Amino acid sequence: MEMSFTANKTLRWLLLLCLLAWIWQLDYRQQQPDFTLCLFHQITGHNCYGCGFLRGIAACLHLDFEAAWQLNPLHVITIPLMSWITLQSLRSKRHHQNLVR
Numbered sequence: 001m002e003m004s005f006t007a008n009k010t011l012r013w014l015l016l017l018c019l020l021a022w023i024w025q026l027d028y029r030q031q032q033p034d035f036t037l038c039l040f041h042q043i044t045g046h047n048c049y050g051c052g053f054l055r056g057i058a059a060c061l062h063l064d065f066e067a068a069w070q071l072n073p074l075h076v077i078t079i080p081l082m083s084w085i086t087l088q089s090l091r092s093k094r095h096h097q098n099l100v101r
Helices: 004-023 039-044 053-061 065-071 075-100
Strands: none
Touching: 004 053, 004 075, 053 065, 053 075
């Protein structure tokens, strides 16, 4: 059974909203040193370039940019870059859909 395009698009937006809600509810102020989802950190004990990124996104969703900076300074680069890539992808999909119609 095939899903219609609008149902598929609605499902994607719903999943994105659920993901953002899950990230928003994370306690980014967690101070336990063993709290990490990073496999590299769990194995080696060293921080990778992505360590603190998920909690940093949660801090950005709470508009706590200072905490996001402290968790991972690369947010200054990655969040605007990810936003730009997402907008470009949406724009190209919309342009492609207009050409197909």
